[in-house]
């Protein structure tokens with residue numbers, strides 16, 4: 001065995017509400033958890049502004065504050081945090097082998113996967129070019145910069161409907177661009193969209209290109225070329241910002257071939273638990289949740305994962 005390897009009872013990968021809650025419970029159960037926080041400690045909530053639905057905050061709380069509180073709570077009970085990613089995992093035998101992005105090797109008796117999900121992108125070159133300069137995947141983070149301006153939201157699900165409604169309170173006009181002629185969003189969200197005058201639907205359409213210009217040292221979006229997917233007709237819409245809201249992708253690339261995944265990449269867990277098909281490997285939060293995807297449900301499943309890990313270790317001692 002390499003001298004570089006350390007041996008751990010419990011390694012938690014990911015630091016959203018699921019990871020931190022797993023850490024609080026695992027630390028209190030004296031598993032001395034090691035957490036890899038990833039490159040965005042705190043996860044998706046750190047790019048959110050107001051969180052009004054996390055129980056225990058009657059006045060609401062901001063995403064970054066709630067994540068900082070969860071982190072402090074996990075540290076208080078002795079969780080060791082490491083900034084960075086796990087680059088490779090080998091679950092073929094226990095202890096499991098994890099390799100971080102500094103090539104450090106860790107042997108883990110149990111692994112809790114809490115790597116969450118990331119926003120999906122359209123995949124057109126101009127989207128990358130203007131990312132951060134008028135292209136965003138988070139209206140609550142960046143909407144503020146578009147006061148009294150014109151924006152587009154792309155997508156037809158609850159997120160797109162919610163972001164369009166949210167933005168309509170700040171901006172002059174919102175184009176909601178969707179590739180079909182009906183929304184996937186819940187009926188209640190659809191009604192909100194249709195009842196909001198500032199939102200104009202652009203049906204059956206996709207963005208072909210995001211166009212912009214150099215403004216001093218920075219770039220700025222000035223419009224989009226939209227294609228009607230039925231007629232093939234193209235037109236330009238002048239606007240200042242584009243919000244992509246076409247869903248999320250679970251962060252499971254390094255676990256392919258190691259744990260059982262659904263076709264869309266989400267980790268399969270045994271219903272009512274956080275167990276994966278590998279004994280000793282558990283998954284919690286958005287990485288295994290295609291339905292609820294809420295901070296509080298992620299936190300709840302993080303608690304379950306730590307309890308599952310603790311019981312697994314006790315029953316194998």
Ligand code: NDP
Pocket residue numbers: 121122154155156157158159160162179180183184206245246247248290291292293
């Ligand atoms: P969804 O997967 O529900 O919707 C994604 C939308 O993006 C769909 O309309 C889809 O089109 C469209 N889309 C996907 N890929 C592309 C692409 N490449 N180009 C153009 N359009 C594309 O994701 P959401 O993030 O909206 O929601 C995820 C989950 O979270 C859902 O279960 C939702 O109900 C829930 N949620 C609940 C909220 C609430 O209750 N307040 C708020 C936000 C989310 P198509 O319809 O044609 O497939």
